[in-house]
Amino acid sequence: MVISPNFSWQEIDKLFLDMDGTLLDKYFDDYFWEQFVPETYAKKNGIDFTSAKTVLMNTYRSVESTLVWTDLDYWAERLGLDIPHLKKEIDHLVQIRPHVLPFLDHMKAMGKDLYLITNAHPKALAVKMDKVNIRGYFKQIICSQDVGVAKEQVEFWDRLQQLLPYDRTRTIFADDTENVLFSAKEYGIRHLVHIAKPSSKLATKYSTHFPSIASFGELPS
Numbered sequence: 001m002v003i004s005p006n007f008s009w010q011e012i013d014k015l016f017l018d019m020d021g022t023l024l025d026k027y028f029d030d031y032f033w034e035q036f037v038p039e040t041y042a043k044k045n046g047i048d049f050t051s052a053k054t055v056l057m058n059t060y061r062s063v064e065s066t067l068v069w070t071d072l073d074y075w076a077e078r079l080g081l082d083i084p085h086l087k088k089e090i091d092h093l094v095q096i097r098p099h100v101l102p103f104l105d106h107m108k109a110m111g112k113d114l115y116l117i118t119n120a121h122p123k124a125l126a127v128k129m130d131k132v133n134i135r136g137y138f139k140q141i142i143c144s145q146d147v148g149v150a151k152e153q154v155e156f157w158d159r160l161q162q163l164l165p166y167d168r169t170r171t172i173f174a175d176d177t178e179n180v181l182f183s184a185k186e187y188g189i190r191h192l193v194h195i196a197k198p199s200s201k202l203a204t205k206y207s208t209h210f211p212s213i214a215s216f217g218e219l220p221s
């Protein structure tokens with residue numbers, strides 16, 4: 001059963017918005033890690049694409065949901081590839097998701113405070129913001145690297161208070177990753193929204209645990 005968001009904007013002061021898969025099309029990241037990096041790695045090491053992909057997917061999985069996973073410098077060293085440069089090579093795939101800009105405009109007009117809260121590495125953030133300049137919408141942009149742990153860890157939400165004090169009952173947080181939403185819930189963030197269509201190339205997949213929307217057009221106005 002799909003859970004629809006049920007709140008009014010009067011209950012909300014701050015919006016915490018994830019970047020990849022929430023504001024931006026996650027197809028960029030999926031293509032990058034699952035296609036472009038394996039291709040490049042295969043060429044560099046003189047192996048075939050399938051073997052490269054198998055090795056890489058196992059390597060990714062070993063650090064999933066940790067800060068290491070998001071650390072571009074770690075990957076550059078571990079894989080021997082210039083990861084930030086490779087990201088730039090395909091930056092034409094960085095796209096804002098449908099309904100995001102009207103939603104951000106609407107929230108600004110309502111006087112809400114917007115924050116971008118991302119696990120992305122500062123270098124990955126820079127590649128994306130160079131391409132789609134939406135920095136101006138946000139009072140602050142926080143990378144997990146600044147906090148010291150990934151959003152999947154409950155501790156993240158507590159540490160975040162030091163960088164940006166917030167009332168967990170009057171803040172709404174939107175993210176496409178259920179494990180991140182679970183940790184925010186455990187910390188006590190009251191209003192949570194799951195993004196059910198993070199990638200333009202994948203089918204919509206609603207959460208059964210959180211209010212779930214395919215696009216921001218489905219939130220109350």
Ligand SMILES: [Mg+2]
Nearest residue numbers: 018020021176
């Ligand atoms: Mg995301």
